[in-house]
Structure formats: C-alpha cells, structure tokens
Amino acid sequence: MDKQIRIALAGNPNSGKTTLFNKLTGSNQFVGNWPGVTVEKKEGKLIVDKEIILTDLPGIYSLSPYTLEEVVARNYLIEEKPDAILNIVDATNLERNLYLTTQLTELGIPVVIALNMMDLVKKAGDSINVKELSRQLGCRIVEISALKGDGVKEAALAAIETAKNGRTIPQHSFSGPVEHALAHIEEVTVHDRPEEQQRWYAIKVFERDEKVMEQLKIPADVRAHIEKDIAAAEKELDDDAESIITNERYVYIGQMLKGIYKKKGKGQLSVSDKIDKIVTNRILALPIFALVMFLVYALAMGKSVADGGIAIGTWLTDLANDVLGEAWLKEGSRAILEGWGAAPWLIGLISDGILAGVGAVLGFVPQMLVLFLMLCLLEDCGYMARIAFIMDRIFRRFGLSGKSFIPMLVGTGCGIPGVMASRTIENERDRRMTIMTTTFMPCGAKMPIIGLIAGALFGGSTWIAVSAYFIGVAAIVISGIMLKKTKMFAGDPAPFVMELPSYHLPAWGNVLRGTWERGWSFIKRAGTVIVISSIVIWFLTSFGSVNGTFGMVDALYEDDSLVTDEYVAQVADRMGIPEDEVEPMDDSILARVAQPASVVFKPLGFGDWKPTAATVTGLVAKEEVVANFGIMYAYDDQEGEEELEENGDQIWDKVAEDFNAFSGGHGKLAAFAFMIFNLLCAPCFAAMGAIKREMNSAKWTWFAIAYQCGFAWVMAFIVWQVGRLFAGGMNIVGLVIALVMLGLLLWQLFKPYKEAQKLTVK
Amino acid sequence: MKTLRDVKVGDTVQVVKLHGEGAVKRRIMDMGITKGVEIYVRKLAPLGDPVEVNVRGYELSIRKADAEMIEVE
Numbered sequence: 001m002d003k004q005i006r007i008a009l010a011g012n013p014n015s016g017k018t019t020l021f022n023k024l025t026g027s028n029q030f031v032g033n034w035p036g037v038t039v040e041k042k043e044g045k046l047i048v049d050k051e052i053i054l055t056d057l058p059g060i061y062s063l064s065p066y067t068l069e070e071v072v073a074r075n076y077l078i079e080e081k082p083d084a085i086l087n088i089v090d091a092t093n094l095e096r097n098l099y100l101t102t103q104l105t106e107l108g109i110p111v112v113i114a115l116n117m118m119d120l121v122k123k124a125g126d127s128i129n130v131k132e133l134s135r136q137l138g139c140r141i142v143e144i145s146a147l148k149g150d151g152v153k154e155a156a157l158a159a160i161e162t163a164k165n166g167r168t169i170p171q172h173s174f175s176g177p178v179e180h181a182l183a184h185i186e187e188v189t190v191h192d193r194p195e196e197q198q199r200w201y202a203i204k205v206f207e208r209d210e211k212v213m214e215q216l217k218i219p220a221d222v223r224a225h226i227e228k229d230i231a232a233a234e235k236e237l238d239d240d241a242e243s244i245i246t247n248e249r250y251v252y253i254g255q256m257l258k259g260i261y262k263k264k265g266k267g268q269l270s271v272s273d274k275i276d277k278i279v280t281n282r283i284l285a286l287p288i289f290a291l292v293m294f295l296v297y298a299l300a301m302g303k304s305v306a307d308g309g310i311a312i313g314t315w316l317t318d319l320a321n322d323v324l325g326e327a328w329l330k331e332g333s334r335a336i337l338e339g340w341g342a343a344p345w346l347i348g349l350i351s352d353g354i355l356a357g358v359g360a361v362l363g364f365v366p367q368m369l370v371l372f373l374m375l376c377l378l379e380d381c382g383y384m385a386r387i388a389f390i391m392d393r394i395f396r397r398f399g400l401s402g403k404s405f406i407p408m409l410v411g412t413g414c415g416i417p418g419v420m421a422s423r424t425i426e427n428e429r430d431r432r433m434t435i436m437t438t439t440f441m442p443c444g445a446k447m448p449i450i451g452l453i454a455g456a457l458f459g460g461s462t463w464i465a466v467s468a469y470f471i472g473v474a475a476i477v478i479s480g481i482m483l484k485k486t487k488m489f490a491g492d493p494a495p496f497v498m499e500l501p502s503y504h505l506p507a508w509g510n511v512l513r514g515t516w517e518r519g520w521s522f523i524k525r526a527g528t529v530i531v532i533s534s535i536v537i538w539f540l541t542s543f544g545s546v547n548g549t550f551g552m553v554d555a556l557y558e559d560d561s562l563v564t565d566e567y568v569a570q571v572a573d574r575m576g577i578p579e580d581e582v583e584p585m586d587d588s589i590l591a592r593v594a595q596p597a598s599v600v601f602k603p604l605g606f607g608d609w610k611p612t613a614a615t616v617t618g619l620v621a622k623e624e625v626v627a628n629f630g631i632m633y634a635y636d637d638q639e640g641e642e643e644l645e646e647n648g649d650q651i652w653d654k655v656a657e658d659f660n661a662f663s664g665g666h667g668k669l670a671a672f673a674f675m676i677f678n679l680l681c682a683p684c685f686a687a688m689g690a691i692k693r694e695m696n697s698a699k700w701t702w703f704a705i706a707y708q709c710g711f712a713w714v715m716a717f718i719v720w721q722v723g724r725l726f727a728g729g730m731n732i733v734g735l736v737i738a739l740v741m742l743g744l745l746l747w748q749l750f751k752p753y754k755e756a757q758k759l760t761v762k
Numbered sequence: 763m764k765t766l767r768d769v770k771v772g773d774t775v776q777v778v779k780l781h782g783e784g785a786v787k788r789r790i791m792d793m794g795i796t797k798g799v800e801i802y803v804r805k806l807a808p809l810g811d812p813v814e815v816n817v818r819g820y821e822l823s824i825r826k827a828d829a830e831m832i833e834v835e
Contacts, residue, residue, distance in 0.1 A: 061793060062788075062792035064785075064788050064789070064792060066784075066785040066788055066789060067789070092819075093818075093819060093820050094819075095794060095818045095819065096793065096794045096818055096820060099792070099794065240783060242787075243780065243788075243791060246788065246791040246792060246796060247796045250791075250794060251796075276821070280805065280808070280814070282806065282808050283808075285807075285808040286808050385823075388823075389807055389812065389814065389823045390808055390809070392807065392811070392812055392823075392825070393807065393809040393810065393811045393812075396825075496812065496823070496825050496828070497786075497789050497790055497793050497822065497823070497825075498822070498823045498824075499793070499820060499821065499822055499823075500814060500821040500822065501821075502821075
C-alpha cells in the first residue's frame with residue numbers, strides 16, 4: 001500500500017465516542033491539542049490494523065462556524081481529507097445525531113455509521129429498521145454497543161473497507177428554491193474545488209458561512225449574483241438561508257424516520273429522569289451539589305486519613321512526600337553521592353535542587369490521581385453537565401461557566417489540578433477565563449504565607465485567613481467582569497444551549513484512562529518545568545561573588561582570607577543588617593538581584609530585599625516563601641534548635657520588627673500588601689506549566705501570567721497607598737495614582753457591555 | 763407574542779418561529795429546536811435560570827434570555 005489510511009471518528013458529545021475510541025485503539029493513543037487552541041486532540045492506531053490511524057474529532061452537534069470544536073472538526077475534514085469518517089450515532093437519540101450525519105455525508109468523504117446503544121433501544125421495546133435507514137442515508141451501518149464492545153471490530157473493518165473503496169453520496173435534497181440556488185452557486189463559484197467537496201462548499205456559500213466565504217474569496221460581482229438567488233429563496237421560504245438549511249435537514253430526518261423508527265409509545269420516566277428529578281430538584285439541588293463538592297474536597301484534599309479525616313488523597317501524598325521525596329530522593333541520593341565522594345556543589349545541585357524539586361512534584365501525584373478520578377467520575381456519570389446547569393446563573397456574570405466552580409474549588413487545594421480541571425468547560429472563552437483566574441484562590445501552599453503574616457503582625461487573627469479567601473474570590477469576580485470586556489475575550493459568542501445527557505453508570509475503562517491521562521500530563525509538564533526552575537533557583541541562591549571571587553557562597557565563606565571583617569561590615573551595610581547576621585546567602589546572586597529589584601515593590605510598601613527574594617523563590621513553590629524568610633532571618637535548625645514551623649512561628653518577632661522598620665511604622669499595612677501580592681501574583685512554576693499546557697499558546701500563557709502579576713501589583717498598590725490615608729503617612733502622589741487606578745478599575749467593571757455574535761478563532 | 767420563556771413548567775408547546783440571528787439562533791436550531799417541533803418544559807434551575815426542556819427525546823438546558831427568541835403557541 002502506498003498511502004497510509006486515515007479514519008476520522010466523528011459524533012455528538014455523549015454518544016459514546018470516547019468509549020468507542022478507546023475500544024478501537026486500546027493503548028495505542030497519543031493525546032495532545034489541536035494546534036493553537038485549547039481543544040484536546042486524540043489519535044490512535046486501530047487494534048485490528050496497526051497501520052491505520054484513527055483521529056478522534058471533538059464531540060460536535062453540527063458543522064457550523066460558531067463553535068471552536070466544530071470549526072476544528074470541519075477544517076480537519078475539509079483540509080486533511082481523511083479516507084473515511086466513522087460516524088458514531090446514538091440510537092436512543094436518533095434525530096439529533098442524524099442531523100450531524102446529514103452534514104458529514106456532504107463532505108465527499110465515505111461515511112460508515114456505528115449505531116451505538118441499539119441494545120437500549122430494543123430494551124425499551126422500540127425498533128429501528130437499520131437496513132432501510134442505511135439505504136436512505138446512503139451509507140453502511142454497523143450496530144454496536146461501545147460499552148460492551150459488541151460490533152466494535154466489525155465497525156472498524158467496515159470503516160477500513162469503505163476507506164479503501166467506498167463512496168458516499170448525500171441522499172437528501174433540499175426544497176426547490178434552495179436546490180435552484182445551490183445549482184447556481186456550484187456553477188459560478190465552487191467549480192475549482194475538488195468535485196466531491198463542491199456540494200458542501202455550495203451549501204456553505206448558501207448559508208453565507210463567513211469562514212468559507214473568506215476562504216473562497218468570491219469576487220464582488222459573482223457574490224452579488226448569487227446573493228440574488230439566496231435572497232429569492234429566503235423570500236420564498238420566509239426565513240434566513242442558514243435557518244432554511246437547518247430546518248430542512250430536521251424535516252428530512254423526521255420524514256425519513258417515520259417508517260423506520262417505531263416507538264412503543266411515550267414511555268414512563270426513565271431511571272435517568274427519576275434521578276434527575278431529585279438531583280436537580282429546586283429545593284434539593286443546591287444541598288446535593290454542596291454535598292458532592294464537599295465529598296470531592298474531603299476525599300482528595302481534606303484532612304488525611306491518618307489524622308482522622310477521610311482524605312485518601314492527602315494521606316497518600318503525605319506518605320509519598322515523607323518516604324519518596326524526603327527519605328529516598330533527597331536523603332538517599334545525598335548518602336549515595338557522598339559515598340561516591342562527589343563534590344559538595346554537585347550533591348547540592350542533585351539532591352537539594354533537582355531531586356527535591358522532582359520529589360515535590362511526584363509527592364502530589366497520588367492526590368492528583370484521587371482528585372482526577374473523582375472529576376472523571378462526575379463527568380462520565382453525567383453530573384458535570386448538571387453542575388453547569390445549577391451554577392450557570394451565578395458564574396455567567398463573570399464570564400465564566402457554571403463548571404468553573406470545580407476548578408476554583410480544586411484550586412483551594414492546589415492550583416495545578418485546578419487549572420487542569422478547566423478542561424471540562426464547553427466554551428473556549430470560559431475555559432481561558434477559568435485558567436487565568438483559578439490560581440487566585442489561595443491554595444494549600446499559600447496558607448503558610450497567610451499564617452506568617454497573621455501571626456507576625458496581626459496577633460494570629462483568623463480574619464486574615466478569611467480575608468485571603470475573600471480576596472481570592474473577589475479577584476476572580478473582578479477579573480472575570482473586567483476581562484470579558486477586553487479585546488482578548490470579546491468577539492466569541494457564548495450560546496449556552498447545552499445538552500443534559502442521561503445519567504449512567506460510569507464506564508470504568510474511560511474513567512481510569514481519563515484519570516491517568518490527566519495525571520500523566522501533570523507529571524510530564526509540571527515535572528519538566530519544576531526541574532528546570534529548581535535548578536535555576538538553586539543556582540541563584542547557592543552561587544554568588546564573595547569579595548570579588550565567584551563560586552558557591554557557602555564554600556567561599558569558609559575562606560577567611562576572603563571573608564575579612566572589613567568585607568563583612570561592607571555586606572552588612574549593603575543589606576542593612578547587623579554584622580553578626582551576615583550570611584553566605586547575602587552574597588548570592590538572588591540577594592544581589594533582589595536588592596535592586598526590590599524597587600518594584602517600594603510603591604507597595606515592602607520594597608526591601610528580603611520580601612522581594614521570598615517572593616521570587618515563591619515562584620518555585622509558595623511553601624518556599626516562609627522557609628526563605630527563615631533562612632534570611634538566620635533561623636538555623638541545624639544548631640540544636642527545633643525545625644522552623646510551617647507558618648514560621650519562631651521568626652514572627654523578627655518579621656514584625658523588620659516590616660515595621662522598612663515601612664516606616666506601617667508594618668501591618670505593608671505585610672497585608674505583601675500577602676495580597678503573593679496571593680494574587682503568578683503562581684508557582686508548576687502551575688504556570690499547567691497554564692501553558694491548557695492554554696496551548698505562548699501568547700495566552702504570557703498574557704495570563706502578566707495579567708496576574710499586574711493585577712496583584714495594582715491591588716497591593718491600592719491597599720498600601722489608600723491604606724496610609726487612614727493609617728497616616730500618606731503619599732499624595734501615590735494616593736492620586738491609586739485613586740486613578742481604582743477609578744479605571746471601576747469604570748471597566750461597570751461600563752456597559754454587549755455579547756458579541758461572531759467567533760473570531762480561525 | 764408568546765415565547766418559550768413564558769411557558770409554565772410542565773407544559774408542552776409547539777414552536778412557531780425562531781427570532782434573532784447569528785450564532786445563538788443557529789446553535790438553538792442545531793440542537794433540534796426548529797419550526798413545528800414540540801417542546802416540553804421540564805424544570806427551572808434552582809436559581810431560576812436556565813430552564814430544562816425536552817426536545818426530540820432528549821434534555822436540553824437553555825437560558826431564559828435565549829428562550830425569548832423562540833416563539834411558541
């Protein structure tokens with residue numbers, strides 16, 4: 001054979017497409033994204049013939065130009081011209097599924113139909129005359145049960161055979177005026193297209209499909225000519241061209257099914273209907289929703305099983321962190337390397353830099369898997385769509401989907417799975433918005449920062465933690481409303497007309513595979529990012545120049561000829577600390593860079609090198625912020641003192657003293673601004689990696705990170721400048737700028753806004 | 763003009779015409795709400811919007827603002 005055969009799998013969402021794809025390809029799958037968009041792309045080799053590639057198209061209802069998934073699917077079908085389309089059709093929902101089929105058969109690609117869930121149709125006592133249906137549609141039909149695996153192999157073989165020598169000619173025709181116009185269009189505009197695609201192009205031109213019109217570049221005079229035909233048809237049929245076509249497809253399907261589909265009569269409520277009656281009941285829906293969310297949270301991220309909670313995820317992750325991360329990777333590798341007599345800097349790099357970083361990521365994996373498992377379950381059983389249904393009213397105001405609730409909730413545990421959970425959101429704009437704003441929620445690793453600030457400056461007030469959550473939610477709401485009015489987000493329509501699929505028992509194969517795919521994607525992306533970033537940060541904190549000699553600062557400080565009393569006095573002066581507090585780290589590259597870089601934070605009240613350096617290391621992992629303060633305040637747990645508490649208990653006095661000193665007595669305000677900035681600014685590198693993975697676009701990733709940092713800066717700025725108006729010591733210039741920023745913010749929040757009608761994505 | 767928005771929960775109506783244009787209209791029609799089709803209004807979401815309807819044998823969620831585009835009798 002000279003050419004590789006490619007088959008596309010197309011069908012409605014919830015038609016069993018994923019199940020069929022998994023059954024057809026087994027473990028031979030590659031998961032990625034369609035270029036430049038946030039839509040997932042899956043390909044696999046057929047089990048029955050490993051030479052043949054099956055491409056899983058996004059689940060779609062139509063080939064309109066208005067949703068990203070549909071545009072992605074039809075571009076693939078028109079431009080890549082696969083050798084056959086395997087169209088999965090849900091027999092229990094025949095009319096709407098065949099609506100897509102009528103469009104697929106016009107593409108000039110041979111179509112084979114896999115008629116799924118026939119067993120359920122028969123069980124309900126209905127009947128479908130498959131032979132007649134096949135004749136009328138002009139394509140081969142194979143009855144399958146994707147869930148049980150019945151007929152899957154036959155469907156694959158039929159698709160291969162059809163790909164080799166099949167042909168599908170659309171059997172339906174439109175009404176007289178439409179066909180008249182179509183004939184004209186074919187004649188004057190699309191004759192240069194491949195013959196088998198001409199009908200599809202003609203119909204799209206009739207529909208005035210902008211994407212196709214753009215592509216065809218029809219001259220103005222020809223356009224005016226065909227416009228007359230279209231207008232004539234529109235006048236005669238009293239509707240717009242697009243609606244005429246849609247309408248006639250459904251009319252055609254309705255008539256065709258009259259003799260083919262025999263329903264036993266309107267049945268009673270199905271099991272699914274009964275479940276839904278309770279689950280989305282007006283009174284019970286919200287309590288049930290809260291309970292489900294509580295369970296997801298409690299099982300994955302709550303109190304560990306070891307501490308009397310029910311969180312299997314937390315328990316496994318604690319185990320993994322202690323055993324795998326700390327004991328094996330960090331200490332174990334250190335022991336081995338020391339045994340080999342490796343140089344201290346190498347041990348530092350491998351054990352403290354790379355392996356500690358890798359361990360931190362791997363430690364999270366069990367928790368992620370538990371979390372992803374539950375999310376996949378919710379999605380597979382049909383509850384996820386109900387979440388969107390229940391929460392839509394609240395979330396759409398902020399340019400988000402009802403399903404955004406889940407990423408936000410997960411984000412309070414860890415931002416990485418939070419960002420990844422955005423994948424279930426149906427609309428790309430909502431998805432992007434969710435990815436950008438999810439990490440505003442204070443995640444578990446930000447808790448110690450809050451603990452430090454609350455303990456050191458606010459007498460341990462619980463209001464600080466409460467305010468952190470409030471700030472997180474407010475940041476999401478404010479950003480959502482502001483961003484949806486910006487150019488980046490305007491332009492894409494968001495019709496929220498969503499199918500509520502029937503509830504069914506989860507297909508374990510799908511759930512486990514979905515869980516693993518997300519888990520693996522987490523390991524891969526977050527892993528590589530964190531390895532690189534931990535090397536960089538390790539380098540920045542370990543190396544520096546001491547008295548003119550560059551090297552590892554710890555080693556250089558052993559050398560008394562370099563570290564003279566005079567030099568120590570110099571360093572102490574530069575960093576503004578007493579001489580006996582001078583540390584090797586004060587000469588590290590990080591400290592040197594943080595010192596001048598702290599200018600950036602001057603207008604926020606914490607323009608000192610220590611909080612600056614802590615903020616920078618927070619990018620590796622937010623837990624590092626407190627640990628770093630420990631190091632910078634020379635808290636040394638090696639010298640017989642107890643280990644530094646997670647919230648930095650032992651250094652509270654020093655922190656308070658320092659914040660009060662460099663902020664001119666406004667320590668509380670400066671510390672609060674510091675906390676706001678650290679809560680809202682770019683998340684850790686691993687979460688940024690997740691953002692990059694989900695955005696699948698460098699432009700959007702940078703936009704997201706820049707927005708987060710910018711937003712954090714502005715918020716902290718406003719708090720510090722306006723706060724001093726009340727606390728005293730205000731700076732009039734700063735105050736004016738802060739008020740202008742506040743004004744701009746409010747203007748963006750309240751300016752009128754109109755939903756766009758066009759999809760701008762190409 | 764009576765629209766889908768005005769229909770009480772539990773009632774079944776027939777679509778007379780779809781108003782509006784563009785993406786939302788196309789999407790509504792793509793999902794099977796076309797002239798002459800019967801729609802059963804099953805329930806309101808707990809917060810009062812969107813509505814759940816049954817059309818062509820399956821369940822569909824649609825916002826009230828969009829339901830206003832659907833003229834029924």
